[in-house]
Amino acid sequence: MxxxxxxxxxxxxxxxxxxxxxxxxxxxxxxxxxxxxxxxxxxxxxxxxxxxxxxxxxxxxxxxxxxxxxxxxxxxxxxxxxxxxxxxxxxxxxxxxxxxxxxxxxxxxxxxxxxxxxxxxxxxxxxxxxxxxxxxxxxxxxxxxxxxxxxxxxxxxxxxxxxxxxxxxxxNEFAGILTGKGDDWGGSFIRPEATGYGLVYYVTEMLRDLDNTDWVGKRVLISGSGNVAQFAALKVIELGGHVLSFSDSTGALIATDGVGFTPADIAAIADVKLRRQALTAFQHDGRFEWHEGQRPWTLFESADVALPSATQNEVSEDEAKALVAAGVRYVAEGSNMGCTQEAIDVFEATRKQCTSEGETAGVTWYAPGKAANCGGVAVSGLEMGQNSQRLKWSHQEVDAKLKDIMITCYTNCRETGKTYVRDSAIPSLVSGANIAGFVKVAKAMLDQGDWWISGK
Structure with missing residues (x-):
């Protein structure tokens, strides 16, 4: 070890x-x-x-x-x-x-x-x-x-x-040995968008299950300002939500008007990031507030959804408590391991307080990155399939397949959580994701002789 x-x-x-x-x-x-x-x-x-x-x-x-x-x-x-x-x-x-x-x-x-x-x-x-x-x-x-x-x-x-x-x-070969390739030489449509879009598709199912609601009017906090953050924000706006923040390693940019960022703002931020510049280079004529060296999580008194989409450990225990205090109902990671273990414990503690169906007040439902942000690698897998067949699916075909994958992933996490973790009326998506993923891999390893059960 x-x-x-x-x-x-x-x-x-x-x-x-x-x-x-x-x-x-x-x-x-x-x-x-x-x-x-x-x-x-x-x-x-x-x-x-x-x-x-x-x-x-x-x-x-x-x-x-x-x-x-x-x-x-x-x-x-x-x-x-x-x-x-x-x-x-x-x-x-x-x-x-x-x-x-x-x-x-x-x-x-x-x-x-x-x-x-x-x-x-x-x-x-x-x-x-x-x-x-x-x-x-x-x-x-x-x-x-x-x-x-x-x-x-x-x-x-x-x-x-x-x-x-x-x-x-x-x-000396043209082979599908990388994904994320250009559209004209083996790449797949919506690969850049896939992680952000998939994140929103996953949370859409959470919204429906917990509160029988959708994105319309939801106040959404997003960290990061790269591909994941940009395309998650665009999809949230398309579905009727309000994106109130972006960030990078230098600080956080937040909207205080309740309306938030527009697609044009996001296009301008994308241009800044394409030129490898800090978020401070985004010109907004004073429409947004800049908070040097901070992340968005403690800067709002009220919000509905938080989507950490920057890097690992970007939500601390204190920031998790601030999100709960602000009434955030849904936290889903667009980044890998975006929340510290202490932050996850804060969110899971609110879930465990729900002892009967329908009584969800005060719950902040958490989804881990390995489930919520798997849309990116899912479309990479679809790119591999297209390369193997020497064909290219349309934008609509890939998007439909991505949505189906994210819905299936969510259902798997929810049902596995229900089966193995009975500590609340609301299933643990983090336990469900980890158990479902582990069991699938472990069974394949057992079949292939990577480990074995003594006496069998």
Whole structure:
């Protein structure tokens, strides 16, 4: 086993799963061995990347690919380019990816990779040189039936294009070895929108089940300002809600007029982020308030929905209490592990107070990222299917398939939560997601001999 004390993000991810699947393990103790096995990656690839800066000097970065679990299909998961990338972060993301991919219902294993390279402040030529150097090593370890990486933080369409071009030159083949590709060379429609859209589709089911309501008039707090935040906001607005916040690492931008951001505002924010600028570069003529160094969660006295969509651990215990005090009824993660364990405990405590059907006052219902944000990897899986068949589905076809996947995922989480966690009249979506994902993966591993039950 790994020394988890040196891997805090991975330790948190393991604890979050282990603490919520205990009702299943208590009923089926033989599966404890499966959980022990699944925590260890099948393979970790670590390598250096040397590349040339524009001034001719040599730069070097660390890079990784964690091929965590292939029980359900080839490894699938993004490549993150960010200074904070280390093995703990990638193991946490890869571990989450195993169960997230299982919840999509598609044939995908779990993996994650990336480098501590920072694209910010780099020229296009420097990014191209890095991507070619990065793929020179990574290309030996991936393939359309082995490991299919995707984009992630710092890895957008430009970087995917460079990496795909590098792979094609090194391996002399045009293959579906990356997802998030351009529309004209193997990409799928609505891949950039998929995580944000899927998040909203998932919460739509939560709204209907808890309060028999929809998005019309809902006051929605969103963190982040990248693809996930932007497209979740656009879908919320399309369905009648009001988006009241965005944020980035420098602070939070909030609306105080009750109407919120418009699609035109979001297009302008997207342009700012495309140019790798801070949110402060967004020109709004004083229509919004800027809060330096803050996140949106403590800045509102009243709201209905919170969608953390920036990065891990972006909602603390105190911020969770502030959201509950503001009357937020729904929290769903667009980011991976967006809430700390202490924040999750705050939300789950409100759910446990509901002892009878229909009495939901004071409840803040929480949905974990591995379920609520699995729309992105779901459409990556659909892209893989299109690549295998050498065809392209329409925007409407992909969107319909995405919506069906998210509804099925939600139903699976809700019903599994009802089956194994009977501590409230409202099912635990986090327990349901973790148990459903784990059981599917563990059964496949049992069938394939990765673990076995003594005496059988």
């Amino acid at each position: 790994s020394n988890l004390a040196a891997e805090p993000e991975f330790e948190q991810a393991v604890h979050e799963i282990s603490s919520t699947i205990e009702p299943f393990l208590a009923a089926h103790p033989e599966y404890r061995k499966a959980f022990e096995v699944v925590q260890i990656p099948e393979r970790i690839i670590q390598f250096r990347v040397t590349w040339e800066r524009d001034d001719g000097s040599v730069a070097v970065n660390r890079a990784f690919r964690v091929q965590f679990n292939s029980a359900l299909g080839p490894y699938k998961g993004g490549l993150r380019l960010h200074p904070t990338v280390n093995l703990s972060v990638l193991k946490f993301l890869g571990f989450e990816q195993i169960f997230k991919n299982a919840l999509t219902g598609l044939s995908m294993g779990g993996g994650k990779g990336g480098s501590d390279f920072d694209p910010k402040g780099k020229s296009d030529n420097e990014i191209r040189r890095f991507c070619y150097a990065f793929m020179l090593e990574l290309s030996r370890h991936i393939g359309a039936d082995t490991d299919i990486p995707a984009g992630d933080i710092g890895t957008g369409g430009r970087e995917i294009g460079f990496m795909f071009g590098a792979y094609k030159k090194y391996q």
